[in-house]
Ligand SMILES: Nc1nc2c(ncn2[C@@H]2O[C@H](COP(=O)(O)OP(=O)(O)OP(=O)(O)O)[C@@H](O)[C@H]2O)c(=O)[nH]1
């Protein structure tokens with residue numbers, strides 16, 4: 086029996102080698118490990134045009150023959166015929182990604198320069214076409230000195246022509262190729278650029294622009310600062326642009342309270358409407374403009390194609406804490422709400438990766454925290470500028486979001502070394518095209534977000550606020566006694582206050598934290614209702630939440646309250662969803678414990694630092 090001849094598939098990672106391997110060999114595959122290393126050896130049988138069977142080997146992706154990783158060492162050794170026990174492949178099939186021609190040509194030239202029978206598969210031609218890129222395989226073949234065949238591995242396009250070219254490969258004239266073998270890496274890069282230029286027949290101006298955009302936005306050093314600058318601008322806008330709308334809503338609610346007070350006789354119904362419904366729920370509803378502005382930016386980032394790039398940038402940073410870019414989208418969704426975020430972790434294949442992502446998702450600042458942050462910032466942070474166009478309020482909001490992110494990354498780092506220890510997983514992602522966000526989609530997305538927010542205000546926030554109002558209003562206070570002292574809620578608050586006093590929380594805050602377990606925004610409506618019920622002053626102005634906060638709280642207390650909400654897991658739905666996604670109470674219990682612990686610690690540190698600084 087004569088030994089079967091072999092051919093090997095080589096190329097950069099993600100060129101489509103395995104897809105091509107599957108298309109060419111079908112079910113006739115064998116998978117084993119290379120002896121001595123854990124790198125997979127995939128081989129299979131295919132037939133040349135003459136019917137002669139050959140063995141095809143699928144090699145791991147590599148950027149050059151100067152190997153760095155174990156995968157690349159294997160590729161190098163097999164290609165060069167240095168791998169013990171492995172016959173030198175007689176023919177090399179270099180797979181390159183047509184949509185990333187220039188980059189892939191660098192390694193392709195190095196392989197071709199080996200001077201062996203070689204065929205180039207110009208793969209992913211469909212993606213190049215989609216991006217408005219027309220490539221001439223003939224021109225490419227002329228520059229490279231080897232046959233070039235266009236393929237779409239996943240749709241089995243171009244396979245016959247590829248087999249044809251492989252069948253003729255051993256008749257190639259190899260003498261012409263020696264001159265290129267002496268090229269250094271920078272020279273190969275330059276020549277890759279020229280070859281790519283010569284082979285690209287037409288490139289839409291759009292594609293050229295997009296390539297340039299990606300060069301800047303995905304740049305190793307410029308990319309991350311651009312992303313952070315963009316986020317910074319968003320938080321500035323949330324305050325700067327929302328104010329007139331929020332003021333108008335606030336004034337509208339004030340008018341309604343005034344109307345109710347003049348139209349209804351004094352009594353329980355009037356109190357319920359003014360103190361509970363209008364003051365309580367209204368105090369949350371006024372943040373609608375901020376929510377809408379925040380989501381306008383997030384949706385525009387998504388629809389323009391930038392969000393996937395942000396994930397790509399974050400992948401490098403997340404690798405540092407043992408997570409992959411795969412966690413980015415679930416974590417990003419958690420900025421809207423941790424519930425869809427936690428459900429989106431189903432796309433993470435590695436169970437430890439997934440668990441870590443679930444456990445840190447609640448630290449991403451969800452939109453329910455925005456009303457809490459916004460009301461405290463409006464009351465305690467002066468609306469001054471700290472630099473050209475940089476408002477202090479927006480800066481504080483940005484800092485709160487960043488604190489959540491940093492907290493999450495630190496926790497991930499610790500978890501990945503302790504309770505969720507495990508290997509790292511790679512990240513492959515196809516970047517979508519850039520486009521102008523379609524206004525219609527943007528409008529629909531915004532409408533949905535606004536509706537979700539208002540529905541929460543009308544249901545869960547309404548219910549929690551009303552329940553609190555009832556507990557605050559009964560039993561009625563004797564003359565001279567404060568209503569808060571007399572009420573059931575007041576007694577409950579006293580108990581919790583003992584625990585919360587060391588971190589600077591007053592009795593009203595302690596009380597507000599209880600119904601806020603239902604949803605974070607309830608903290609705002611609960612405070613509004615508590616102050617309204619407790620006040621003897623029927624004058625509407627004196628009962629507004631912000632003046633009451635300014636009169637009753639110190640700055641250290643306000644800052645501690647903000648710090649608390651960065652971490653506190655005050656959302657029953659999130660806990661319920663974590664239970665469902667982890668199949669048990671163990672992890673949600675762990676999550677509750679460590680997040681409350683962090684919240685207490687962080688609020689305490691903030692409070693005591695602020696007091697020490699004399700704020
Ligand atoms: N649209 C399109 N997608 C392709 C084509 N060929 C491969 N892909 C996709 O590209 C991704 C990478 O393909 P693989 O075959 O795994 O790439 P590879 O070269 O084996 O990658 P490594 O083994 O990591 O070096 C997969 O999601 C494929 O489905 C193609 O011609 N067109």
Ligand SMILES: [Mg+2]
Pocket residue numbers: 102103104143144145146
């Ligand atoms: Mg592969």
